[in-house]
Amino acid sequence: MSNGFGFSFPNDDRDDNDDRRGDDGRGDGNERGNHGDSNNPFAAFGFGGFGGQQNFRFEAGEGGLGDILNQFGQMLSGVGSSMNSQGSEDAVNFDMALRVARQRVGNPREISSSDAKAVEESVKLADLWLNETTSLPASGATAQAWNPSDWLTQTMPMWKRLVNPVADQMNRAQMDTMPAEAREMLGPMASMMRQMNSMQFGMKLGHALGDLAQQALTGTDFGLPVAPHGVTALLPGNVSEIANGLEVPGQEVIVYIAAREAARQRLFQHVPWLVERLVAAVEEYAAGLQIDTSHIEELARNLNLESGDPQQIQEALQSLQGEDLSPRVGSRNATATERLETLLALVEGWVDVVVADALNERIPSADQLAEAWARRRATGGSAEQAFANVVGIELSAPRVREAANLWRRAENAVGIERRDQVWDHPDFLPTAEHLANPAAFIDTLLDDAPDTDFDAEFAKLEEEIRNNPEVKRENGDGKDDGRDDGTEL
Numbered sequence: 209m210s211n212g213f214g215f216s217f218p219n220d221d222r223d224d225n226d227d228r229r230g231d232d233g234r235g236d237g238n239e240r241g242n243h244g245d246s247n248n249p250f251a252a253f254g255f256g257g258f259g260g261q262q263n264f265r266f267e268a269g270e271g272g273l274g275d276i277l278n279q280f281g282q283m284l285s286g287v288g289s290s291m292n293s294q295g296s297e298d299a300v301n302f303d304m305a306l307r308v309a310r311q312r313v314g315n316p317r318e319i320s321s322s323d324a325k326a327v328e329e330s331v332k333l334a335d336l337w338l339n340e341t342t343s344l345p346a347s348g349a350t351a352q353a354w355n356p357s358d359w360l361t362q363t364m365p366m367w368k369r370l371v372n373p374v375a376d377q378m379n380r381a382q383m384d385t386m387p388a389e390a391r392e393m394l395g396p397m398a399s400m401m402r403q404m405n406s407m408q409f410g411m412k413l414g415h416a417l418g419d420l421a422q423q424a425l426t427g428t429d430f431g432l433p434v435a436p437h438g439v440t441a442l443l444p445g446n447v448s449e450i451a452n453g454l455e456v457p458g459q460e461v462i463v464y465i466a467a468r469e470a471a472r473q474r475l476f477q478h479v480p481w482l483v484e485r486l487v488a489a490v491e492e493y494a495a496g497l498q499i500d501t502s503h504i505e506e507l508a509r510n511l512n513l514e515s516g517d518p519q520q521i522q523e524a525l526q527s528l529q530g531e532d533l534s535p536r537v538g539s540r541n542a543t544a545t546e547r548l549e550t551l552l553a554l555v556e557g558w559v560d561v562v563v564a565d566a567l568n569e570r571i572p573s574a575d576q577l578a579e580a581w582a583r584r585r586a587t588g589g590s591a592e593q594a595f596a597n598v599v600g601i602e603l604s605a606p607r608v609r610e611a612a613n614l615w616r617r618a619e620n621a622v623g624i625e626r627r628d629q630v631w632d633h634p635d636f637l638p639t640a641e642h643l644a645n646p647a648a649f650i651d652t653l654l655d656d657a658p659d660t661d662f663d664a665e666f667a668k669l670e671e672e673i674r675n676n677p678e679v680k681r682e683n684g685d686g687k688d689d690g691r692d693d694g695t696e697l
Contacts, residue, residue, distance in 0.1 A: 299375035299402075301410030302368055308414025309360050313421050316355040316445065323444040327353040330459075330466035331440050334566070338471055341565035343625040347470070347477035349440040356421035359443060363427065363434040367417065369487055370434075374494040375409045422446070426469040431555035433476050433483045440473050442466060454580060456573045464577040467567055471559045479631045482555075489548040496544055549606065550640045556585070557611025561619065582609070607643050614638055614646040621650045 331351040339346065354362065379402060425446050427435025435441050442465060451461040476483055560578065567574040585608065618627045630636045630653075642649035 298368075299372055299379050299406055299409060300368075300413055301403075301406045302364065302413075304407055304410035305367075305414040305417065306360060306364055308411055309418035309421065310357065312415065312418025313356045313360065316357050316422075319353045319355055319358070319444070324353045326462060327351050327442045327444055327466070330442070330463045331470050334463055334467035334470045337566040337570060338467065338474070338562060341562045341624065342471070342474065343628045344474040344478045344631070347438075347440065347473035349438045349473050349477065352439055352441045354427070354441050354443050355445055356424075356443065359421045359424055359427070359441075360417060362436055362439070362441065364417075365436070366434040367413070370432075370490050371409075371413060373491045374497065375406075377494040377497045379405050425450070425465050426472075428469060428472045428476070431472065431486075431552045431559075433472075433486060437476075437483075440466075440469050442469060454573075454576070456576060460571050460573045461577065463571065464563070464567060464574065464581075467563045468559055468581070471562050472555065475555060475558070475631065481634055482631070485634055486548075486551060489544065489551060492544040493548055546640050550611075550643065551637075553607040553611040553643065554615075554637060556608045557613075558615050560608065560612040561615045607640075610643040611638075614643060614649060617646045618650055618653060622653045626653060 328351045335346040352358075383398075423446060425443055427439060427441030442462070444462065447462050447465055448458065451458045454461065564574065564578060571577075615627060618630070630638070638646075638649045
């Protein structure tokens with residue numbers, strides 16, 4: 209019998225986890241994320257570390273230079289097909305990324321009919337409750353249940369949009385750090401170098417996304433709209449995993465996760481500029497990236513390889529053991545960083561508020577689940593951490609609690625409808641300064657309240673008087689005879 213998340217919501221036994229992990233042999237106690245942390249039941253919400261995403265280092269023995277060369281050999285074995293399958297315009301070889309990611313995922317369990325039904329009914333129920341806490345209508349998106357392989361296939365198009373401009377800028381910055389003589393010597397090899405960089409990025413992205421696919425709970429975790437338009441996606445197998453570590457009924461966990469995803473989809477569907485704004489914020493950040501290789505240059509100068517003595521060269525290479533040979537990535541554009549973090553915080557803070565209002569009186573564990581989600585977000589290893597591991601960008605939203613407080617105070621001051629009208633245009637959104645000073649933002653909402661059109665109101669009232677005999681003047685003809693009879697407009 210399937211142990212999936214049917215709408216009866218059984219809490220799966222841990223002994224059954226191997227069946228859900230497919231037959232790739234990784235279910236034998238090698239827990240994903242932080243599930244093994246017995247001191248923190250909320251650690252099950254954490255994504256944990258990303259295997260294979262450490263910085264490149266020269267290490268002796270297993271996992272060191274020999275392992276790097278082995279990986280390089282495996283990469284070269286597919287270099288022909290990889291280079292021919294994708295044009296050189298992409299800074300990342302996404303064919304390789306998808307291939308590596310699928311290898312890490314293995315053969316995940318297929319979605320059962322009970323899983324699909326659980327997702328569909330959870331989203332339907334969540335949308336029904338959300339109707340009372342936001343003026344944004346339901347997205348009308350199709351509820352889908354995914355396994356990790358589905359997540360990889362469905363989200364890759366948006367990962368391309370997010371990753372490619374950043375990787376392209378990193379490539380340019382890397383070339384800019386080279387002396388002019390070195391760039392001139394490269395000549396026709398520059399194109400091959402770009403392709404090799406593209407493959408390296410592809411391998412790194414594949415590792416990160418492969419791990420993330422086994423840990424993601426929805427199609428738009430943490431405000432990143434990577435799912436296709438018009439789809440509300442949940443990963444019931446991964447939700448079942450985290451439910452086991454929370455001591456919360458499985459049906460409450462999946463409804464909570466469904467409510468968060470349904471709320472985000474209302475934003476992405478009915479705020480048409482939002483997705484493009486997020487992508488543009490990433491591109492703006494990428495434009496300010498800079499590569500610092502000064503530490504690598506210093507190490508190279510100290511090697512003194514000019515002697516040509518093999519023994520000396522070997523000793524020099526051994527001296528690199530444990531050294532970080534990855535370029536250091538920074539950004540000159542602090543404003544773009546702040547803008548991106550603020551936008552992500554506003555999305556997730558708004559979701560926090562509308563979901564809390566919708567579920568707090570309906571699900572006993574709503575507060576516990578909200579705190580678990582906040583811990584998951586704070587401990588890292590989530591979607592933004594995967595992105596950072598690949599391209600050096602921190603897509604974090606450290607001020608979600610502040611954003612949620614702002615949205616809550618705005619609702620108390622001007623109501624749900626006026627609060628949600630802020631999403632009508634990007635210029636209406638709170639700024640980073642408003643997160644620290646919500647009162648200033650609320651003042652703008654109060655100041656922008658529409659003035660009463662008294663002429664229109666008088667005309668409307670006069671029309672009602674003419675058409676309603678009961679409120680006509682006592683003079684019998686409905687006209688004002690100039691006498692003060694005490695009737696007020």
